[in-house]
Amino acid sequence: MNPAATQLVLHNSELRRKQPFVPRTPGEVSLYVCGMTVYDYCHIGHARVMVSFDIITRWLRHLGFKVTYVRNITDIDDKIIRRANESGEGIDALTARFIAAMNDDAAALGTLAPTLEPKATDHVDDILNMITTLVDKGHAYPAKNGDVYFDVSSFPRYGRLSNKKLDDLQAGARVEVDELKTDPLDFVLWKAVKPDEPSWQSPWGAGRPGWHIECSAMSTCCLGSGFDIHGGGGDLLFPHHENEIAQSEAATGETYVNAWMHVGFVQVNAEKMSKSLNNFFTIREVLKNYHPEVLRYFIAASHYRSPLNYSDAALDQSRQSLERFYATLGALVDPSQGEPTNAAEFEARFTAAMNDDFNTPEALAVMYELVREANRCDKAGARAEASAYANLLKRLGAIVGLLQHEPEAFRQAGAGDAAFAETVEALVAEIREVRQAKNFQRSDELRAQLADMGVAVEFSRDGVRWRKASD
Known part of the structure; x- marks a missing residue:
């Protein structure tokens, strides 16, 4: 284990403050994240959850923890049924199509695959067992x-995560014309079958x-009756x-989650x-427009x-910002130069953050x-020292899943199709000649021609390079 693992603190939504992270099992982390309901393409809010918990998982593993990362797939739901009926598509075909699209999006964003990715329809027996337990214990009732x-x-203890009091919720609850529920706050565990x-x-x-x-059923099945972190x-x-806590703890009698983590809204x-x-x-x-x-x-x-x-x-x-990073890597990275003598100082600050x-x-x-240090050294003629800083930059970026591409490939991404790129390469080759x-x-005429095509040409002591121009 990395000694820094003992210094990790995280914000627990339930406590509404930061707390030291202490896993239930030393050296191991159990993490469950609510995943996507697969009836449409993933949006930027989903991307934020994917990337945020990918970075969190990468960091935990960097600290030496064995991380079991579970992200579920909701493949049966009112929205899924409605979309399938609208499109005339079978539910299995619909969800399979959007699961494949979700996986493509996640891979494009450079996220690592979860350890486990359970689907709700594969855990109906586990769901039924948990509901049966809740009914037997008097926490649930059939209508x-x-x-x-x-x-x-x-x-x-209902309301402890959201800091809502049960009396206030009951007082503010909408009076529902529903004789099936004992109280408007009660929520459905099992839905009786409806046509189609x-x-x-x-x-x-x-029913379903x-x-x-x-x-609750999938997390308990994959991680046990209690685990370290629940996110979403x-x-x-x-x-x-809030409902997950109530039904899980009522069923098992144990603390469901040690720490809750919630990603902020996209606005x-x-x-x-x-x-x-x-x-x-x-x-x-x-x-379509951005790498x-x-x-x-x-x-x-x-x-x-x-x-x-x-x-x-x-x-x-x-x-x-990324172009600046990649420009430094492309010009200066040289593994033979190692890392700077003060690498530990930078790494300590990175770790503390x-x-x-x-x-x-x-x-x-x-x-x-x-x-800045790499470029300062390069300007001062200290090329080996500049390369050492660039090498460290690349290593730290990799820890959080950044700077994962070849600099030239990144800089030229989005410039156009293969024929366009071939034309650009020919013009750049002529500039070199x-x-x-x-x-x-x-040379200036060719550079202006490329600028009109949306391509920036740069000259340095390393030669002539091109990239897609920033808008």
Whole structure:
């Protein structure tokens, strides 16, 4: 284990403060993250959850922990059924298509595959067993129509995660015209079958799982009755995660989760990004115009708990920042030079940032300093020292899944198709020839021609390079 592992602190949403991280089993971390409901393409909010917990998982493993990272897939749900009925597509075909699209998006963003990725439909027996336990213990009750509800009043600590008091919730609850529920706050565990819906047999008749119980059953099946960290988007804190706590602890009698972590909202024009507001952007839409690592950097440049303000201008700024990193790597990285004599100082600051609730903005600030030092040394003629700083930059970036591409490939990404790139290469080759012949007028003409094509040409002592010009 890395000695720094004992210094890790994280923000626990339940306590609303930071706390030292102490795993239940020394040297191991059990992590469950609520994944996607697969009825549509993933949007930027999903990307933030994917990337944030990928960075968290990478850091935990860097510290030496054996991490079991579970991210579920909800493949049966009201939205899925509605979308399948609208499209005339079978539910299995619909969910398979969007699971494949989700995996493509996750891979493009450079995220590591979860250790386990359970699907709700593969765990119906586990769900039924948990519901049966809740009914037997008096925490749930079947309704006349075959629905089964969790009795919120049977769990006195309901509301502790969201800091909501049960009396206040009951006083503010909408009076529902529903004689099936004992109390408006009670939530469904099992839904009785309806026409044209998939169903499974249960002790209460044919039906399908409610959304909340799916995560409790899958997390318990994969990680046991209690585990270290439960994460997800901030929109899930209430009621989804609150309900998970109630049904899980009522069923097992044990503490469900040691620490809750929630990713902040993505905003557009100061409003939360959501499908209901029609202001959301899918990952694949964004990647039509930006390299995937630009989106990953954009997400990492803000602390995972803070609001993330989405805009083209912010993505352009992220691209420019990455171009600066890659320019330094492309010009200076030389593994034969090792790392600088003060590498431990930079690494200690990087570690302190990441150990402080995964503070990626501060970690990136350390990487920026390495860029400045590398360029300062290069300008001073200390090429070997400059390369040493660039080498350290590349290593620290890799820890959080950044700077993973060849510099030239990144700089030229998005410049156009293969034929376009071939044309650019031919013009750049001509620039090299005319400059060798000291025909600088022709060089300038070719450079201007490339600029009109959206290509920037740069000259350095390492030669002539090109990249897609920033807008």
